[in-house]
Amino acid sequence: MRRKLIDLKQQRSTLLEGAEALLKEGKREEYRAEMAKVSNMNDEIKDLEDLVREQDRKFMEKAPDPAEERDKAEERGNQLMKGLEVKFSPLEVAKALFVPKPVEKAVTLATGTLAQPTGAGSTIRDALGYGVGAIIDQVYVQDLTGMAAYLEPYVISEPDAQGAKVSTAAGTARTASADPTFGVAKISPYELTTTSYVDRNIARLTPANYYAKVFNMAMKAMRRDTVKMIFNGDGQATNDMFGIKTAKNVAGANIFATLNVSAVNEDLLTELMFAYGGDEELGGNCRLYLNKKDLQAIGKIRGTNEKRRLYDIVPDAANPNIGTIREGGTIVPYSISKQLTALSESTAGAAAIQAMVYGDPRNYELGLFGDYTVRVDESIKGVERMLTILGDAMVGGNLIVDKGFVVATLPATGD
Structure with missing residues (x-):
């Protein structure tokens, strides 16, 4: 189902790109015909999205089997201790990055509540000041594995109805309503790398606890970097991953609104x-x-x-x-x-x-493009007796609702 959904969305993206080109060329009839195809395809996409979303929800809410989780942690811990790479599927990443509600019994990586065992040779306490912004738990998240990019269509303006006196309008051509206008938000993959350091004494823990601590640090680093990009984009002159304050559609127009302010x-x-x-x-x-x-x-x-x-x-x-x-x-x-x-x-x-x-926050879409990989390297900071935790992922994001956020802006002098 997920593969079929991806194929349909790629077909819709192609149709949207063609429709946009026709509109720019002034071919309104051909444009409307293409948009009608998109509209018909949207119904099938929505049905598949509902099915996939329900499957994902069941996965996210499924209570972990303690024995199964312990075995998995032991296996992955041993792999990390050997310097091998461990992969996590987008759904596993989503389950770790985005805390499902209710959270009373959830392991919350954002607040450092992951239990750290004592009596195993090393207990490493998390420092204050390394929290993670809550927005990452609030945005709309999609698994976009297998896509080179993803286009989200959205409405900019809708047509207004036209009124007229019946006796006056009878037998005459009715005044045409203004055409609806649409925008397309592009979500492209952007490489996200995380690097964390930990004292090598952590290796004295059991493989399962070693894995838990390494995984915790890698995910927290990923969360921090992702939060930064959700607000500010990826920092390039032309963003691949757009933030709330840099969000643009494929035509180059801002998707966010601006409010000029002078002070708090x-x-x-x-x-x-x-x-x-x-x-x-x-x-x-x-x-x-x-x-x-x-x-x-x-x-x-x-x-x-x-x-x-x-x-x-x-x-x-x-x-x-x-x-x-x-x-x-x-x-x-x-x-x-x-x-x-x-x-x-x-x-x-x-x-x-x-x-x-x-x-x-649901007006912002965060896409996960494929697996997240984590590995441990002993050579980078060997002299300092530190282990280096390296994570690699492909993420993307953009606003998907017109004026979905208001950005308070202090105008330039003279504006």
């Missing part, structure tokens, strides 16, 4: 909330993503009574990375990330500065 003040949250969505909606599943320093600045804002803070910041007890900002009846969920520029510490200059972002 009492109106900022309201302006962001109302900048998102159309004229008849507010974002029901939206979150504010911001630098910790901006969250602190929001917490310091005072109302007319200078002794009372205007906003109440309530961190989540189970995950210190997230929480809510409250003002009266308004509640804004937030997540902090060091990968976002602090507006509160920025000064307008020659170039615009992108800071916090606000939107529905």
Whole structure:
């Protein structure tokens, strides 16, 4: 089923590329005919997606068999100790990277709750300051194994109905509605490599516990790098993996919206909330993503009574990375990330500065292109008696909903 779904999506991508070319050439009739084929194909794709999604859900929610997991860990631990490469399927990676809900009994790699055995010669504690942004658990994730790229069509504008007096319109040609406009978001694979170091005394652990610690560190490194790219893209002049703040469609137009701001003040949250969505909606599943320093600045804002803070910041007890900002009846969920520029510490200059972002995380699609591989190398830092954990993956991403995020932007001087 997954192979058939991939083939259908590749066919749809080809049709979309052809339709876009026809539209640019002004061949509207041929364009509509191609888009009709795409529309018909969408129904079959949706049925297959529902089936595959249900199969994936069952896999993600399946309770692990302790004996089976122990044997697998022992086998993989022995492979890593020998310097061999261990591969993880996209579904295994998704299960480790993206914590399913409910999470009460889940092994959460983001918060370091993976048990570390004592009495085995070495207990290595995770350091503070190496947390992972919560957005990686909130975005839309797809297994895109076998694809060279993936195109996601989305609507930019819909046609409006035309009204007329019956006696006036009778026998006349009706006024044509404006054609709907579509965009196409491209998701291309981008090589992601992770490198972590650990004291070689970890090798004194049993193979299963050795594997667990190595796997934990590799996944945390992958999570951190992926979060950075979800916000900022891959850092190239022309992105392969787009971030929220760099998202563009195949025509080169921005998929995100921009809100010009001047400072962290009492109106900022309201302006962001109302900048998102159309004229008849507010974002029901939206979150504010911001630098910790901006969250602190929001917490310091005072109302007319200078002794009372205007906003109440309530961190989540189970995950210190997230929480809510409250003002009266308004509640804004937030997540902090060091990968976002602090507006509160920025000064307008020659170039615009992108800071916090606000939107529905499901509007961003993260694609996993094939297996994730992990291996341990003893030679890179042999003198320091350190083991090097090397991970390799292919990931991609882009916004898939028009104006799916609002980016708070400090304009350049003079703009």
